[in-house]
Amino acid sequence: MNSKERKIGGADIVWKVLIEEGVDTVFGYPGGSVLPLYDALSYYQDKIRHVLVRHEQAASMAADGYARASGKVGVCFATSGPGATNLITGIANAYMDSIPMVAITGQVPSPLIGTDGFQEIDIAGVTIPITKQNYVVEDVNDLPRILKEAFFLAREGRPGPVLVDLPKDIAAMEYKKHFDYGRIKLNLAGYKPNYAGSKPMIMKAISLIEKAKKPIALIGHGVILSEAYKELEEFVRKCDIPVISTILGHGAIPYDHPNYYGIIGMHGMKYCNEATTEADLLIGIGIRFDDRITGRVSDFASKAKIIHIDIDPAEIRKIVPAEVPIVGDIKKVLVEINKEVKPMRNEPWNKKLTKLKEEFNFKKVEEMNRKKGDTLIHHGDLLRDIFEITKGNALMVTDVGQHQMLAWQYYPQKKPRKWLTSGGLGAMGYGLPAAMGAKLARPKEDVWLIVGDGGMQMNIQELMTLVQDKINIKICIFNNFYLGMVRQWQEMFYEENYSQVNFLNPDYVKIADAYGIKGYKATTIEEAKKINREIVKLNEPVIVDYHMQKLGNVFPMVTAGASLKETRIK
Amino acid sequence: MNKIYLITLLTQDHKGVLNRITSVIRRRQFDICTVAANSTELKGVTRVTFLVQGKSDIDQLIKQVYKIVEVTKVVELKTETSIMRELALVKIGLKESLKSDLLKCIDAFDGEILDAMNTHISVQIVGNPQKIDSFVNMVKSFGIITVTRSGVVALRQGL
Numbered sequence: 001m002n003s004k005e006r007k008i009g010g011a012d013i014v015w016k017v018l019i020e021e022g023v024d025t026v027f028g029y030p031g032g033s034v035l036p037l038y039d040a041l042s043y044y045q046d047k048i049r050h051v052l053v054r055h056e057q058a059a060s061m062a063a064d065g066y067a068r069a070s071g072k073v074g075v076c077f078a079t080s081g082p083g084a085t086n087l088i089t090g091i092a093n094a095y096m097d098s099i100p101m102v103a104i105t106g107q108v109p110s111p112l113i114g115t116d117g118f119q120e121i122d123i124a125g126v127t128i129p130i131t132k133q134n135y136v137v138e139d140v141n142d143l144p145r146i147l148k149e150a151f152f153l154a155r156e157g158r159p160g161p162v163l164v165d166l167p168k169d170i171a172a173m174e175y176k177k178h179f180d181y182g183r184i185k186l187n188l189a190g191y192k193p194n195y196a197g198s199k200p201m202i203m204k205a206i207s208l209i210e211k212a213k214k215p216i217a218l219i220g221h222g223v224i225l226s227e228a229y230k231e232l233e234e235f236v237r238k239c240d241i242p243v244i245s246t247i248l249g250h251g252a253i254p255y256d257h258p259n260y261y262g263i264i265g266m267h268g269m270k271y272c273n274e275a276t277t278e279a280d281l282l283i284g285i286g287i288r289f290d291d292r293i294t295g296r297v298s299d300f301a302s303k304a305k306i307i308h309i310d311i312d313p314a315e316i317r318k319i320v321p322a323e324v325p326i327v328g329d330i331k332k333v334l335v336e337i338n339k340e341v342k343p344m345r346n347e348p349w350n351k352k353l354t355k356l357k358e359e360f361n362f363k364k365v366e367e368m369n370r371k372k373g374d375t376l377i378h379h380g381d382l383l384r385d386i387f388e389i390t391k392g393n394a395l396m397v398t399d400v401g402q403h404q405m406l407a408w409q410y411y412p413q414k415k416p417r418k419w420l421t422s423g424g425l426g427a428m429g430y431g432l433p434a435a436m437g438a439k440l441a442r443p444k445e446d447v448w449l450i451v452g453d454g455g456m457q458m459n460i461q462e463l464m465t466l467v468q469d470k471i472n473i474k475i476c477i478f479n480n481f482y483l484g485m486v487r488q489w490q491e492m493f494y495e496e497n498y499s500q501v502n503f504l505n506p507d508y509v510k511i512a513d514a515y516g517i518k519g520y521k522a523t524t525i526e527e528a529k530k531i532n533r534e535i536v537k538l539n540e541p542v543i544v545d546y547h548m549q550k551l552g553n554v555f556p557m558v559t560a561g562a563s564l565k566e567t568r569i570k
Numbered sequence: 571m572n573k574i575y576l577i578t579l580l581t582q583d584h585k586g587v588l589n590r591i592t593s594v595i596r597r598r599q600f601d602i603c604t605v606a607a608n609s610t611e612l613k614g615v616t617r618v619t620f621l622v623q624g625k626s627d628i629d630q631l632i633k634q635v636y637k638i639v640e641v642t643k644v645v646e647l648k649t650e651t652s653i654m655r656e657l658a659l660v661k662i663g664l665k666e667s668l669k670s671d672l673l674k675c676i677d678a679f680d681g682e683i684l685d686a687m688n689t690h691i692s693v694q695i696v697g698n699p700q701k702i703d704s705f706v707n708m709v710k711s712f713g714i715i716t717v718t719r720s721g722v723v724a725l726r727q728g729l
Contacts, residue, residue: 314633
């Protein structure tokens with residue numbers, strides 16, 4: 001039947017809105033309460049690709065990966081009850097890292113709501129603390145407005161996930177009005193993000209910047225969310241300000257930029273951590289001063305005045321006392337600063353940091369911490385090789401744990417949106433689905449997933465999605481047969497009492513084979529290098545099981561609750 | 571130390587918005603002492619007034635509540651410069667021997683008797699929270715059957 005002859009129902013409205021919003025790929029899993037949506041999908045498949053995941057958690061995480069890699073809103077679908085609850089970790093992840101996402105869940109038919117019906121869960125109630133907004137649709141005539149608001153809210157201001165819960169009967173109900181998306185009005189009287197930034201505050205910031213002798217720009221995810229790369233580059237070049245990045249700001253400025261020094265935080269570079277302690281001015285740009293970034297807050301940037309630029313007023317003075325708060329869109333605020341600020345040189349300060357950067361010998365840190373007699377692969381050797389063969393151009397996705405921190409340390413980025421990691425939530429299992437989403441968003445990019453043996457097993461079922469949807473990513477399992485980061489903490493803080501971290505793994509080559517994916521195993525760096533040179537040429541999904549040194553640790557490290565001054569290198 | 575704060579807000583009267591607001595209050599580690607919500611002079615707009623207590627930063631709570639999409643305004647009212655009122659309905663057991671004492675007491679608090687039987691008397695008291703506390707304390711010895719108190723509503727003094 002031609003879609004023009006069909007009666008248009010609530011389910012059609014969903015797909016029509018998605019098309020209007022420029023959505024080309026969605027991730028989901030069907031079930032009883034979303035049947036009308038999946039039925040209608042058949043009529044829109046020429047415009048929208050639906051990726052059938054194997055677990056709803058992967059749908060929300062893939063939508064997140066898609067959003068991070070593309071800058072567009074990620075969309076996921078699930079049925080009511082267990083389908084909806086399975087989305088939760090991915091939604092929470094998007095909430096913590098400010099990722100634009102619209103999650104659409106089926107719900108039991110309206111008359112059954114509140115009766116504890118089969119597969120009924122109050123998903124709107126459940127997701128209140130982890131969504132920017134959510135809706136339960138009660139009238140099919142409200143559906144276009146609700147969806148339009150959902151996309152608007154997901155994207156505008158500080159981005160975040162929005163959930164729309166759609167009862168089955170409403171999805172199946174006929175939509176009798178004329179569908180004209182452009183004319184749908186939003187009903188969001190209470191939502192007015194401040195984009196411009198206050199002029200007096202901007203002028204005050206400029207006067208601090210011009211007086212500072214030891215300024216530092218600490219950049220975060222906000223720079224990427226605001227796409228303020230050019231403006232940031234102009235600002236730090238013009239004012240000669242050293243730049244240090246948080247884990248989610250990674251790639252917002254090219255690593256070879258003369259003003260870029262490196263990464264900050266619990267596993268940041270020692271000299272970067274120490275530089276913040278010495279700075280007389282700290283300009284936080286699109287960051288929320290997470291505890292993994294600041295270390296002990298009372299010691300953080302203790303000699304510095306703080307300028308804090310962020311779109312979310314609730315982030316201002318939440319953690320650190322900012323002398324000059326600027327609430328606004330990073331890009332717009334930087335444009336204003338760049339217009340007014342005088343060009344400057346901070347030569348002695350930059351020279352000092354450059355010297356510290358050169359003196360900080362990462363290989364020496366490695367050598368100090370290498371466990372003697374272990375012939376398995378060392379993470380430093382492997383990550384350097386991956387950087388070399390990909391020429392530093394890969395779109396890197398990680399899971400959560402030691403390998404994540406190591407990939408951050410060893411794989412500097414030249415471009416934004418090529419570093420995807422679960423920052424705020426630290427959700428194991430994120431890597432594989434996020435890499436899927438990233439590859440579908442950016443098919444021309446070479447997507448490499450670095451994942452631990454723990455995280456690999458959290459969403460391993462998605463290997464089949466890779467095959468079915470021909471998603472070509474390289475999966476590098478950093479396999480040390482341990483939950484490495486937990487083991488490291490047990491080694492350092494629990495007297496080597498290795499409790500429940502010893503990890504038995506399947507034979508990943510056989511696993512790969514069972515899924516119809518090419519699989520490799522490397523136990524020495526020589527084998528690994530050979531395999532890397534082979535897989536880099538492959539145009540299909542591939543798994544490499546790298547057997548890593550069992551007791552490898554991540555350094556530098558700031559112990560939880562310690563000051564950044566106390567960054568340990570062993 | 572726990573401190574008590576009075577906050578009042580305006581919100582679009584959408585379904586579930588009170589749920590969202592109370593969720594934020596809980597999450598930012600405040601306890602709700604009283605809550606009052608009702609319509610305003612503006613169509614479709616509800617005013618909600620909370621007395622909350624907690625150790626955390628009240629400015630942070632206000633900013634977080636303001637982030638809720640439907641919420642259009644949030645302010646902290648200083649208790650010392652605000653008019654605060656709540657209403658209590660108190661049902662008190664009636665003993666003939668104490669009747670005149672009880673009536674005197676109700677009169678002293680400008681109470682209004684809404685229901686009186688041989689066995690009990692129901693009284694409405696309006697005032698600031700301290701006045702209600704005092705009344706409840708005062709009539710305890712007569713034998714309180716039920717106390718039901720509304721949340722505090724408040725206005726800033728002056729224009």
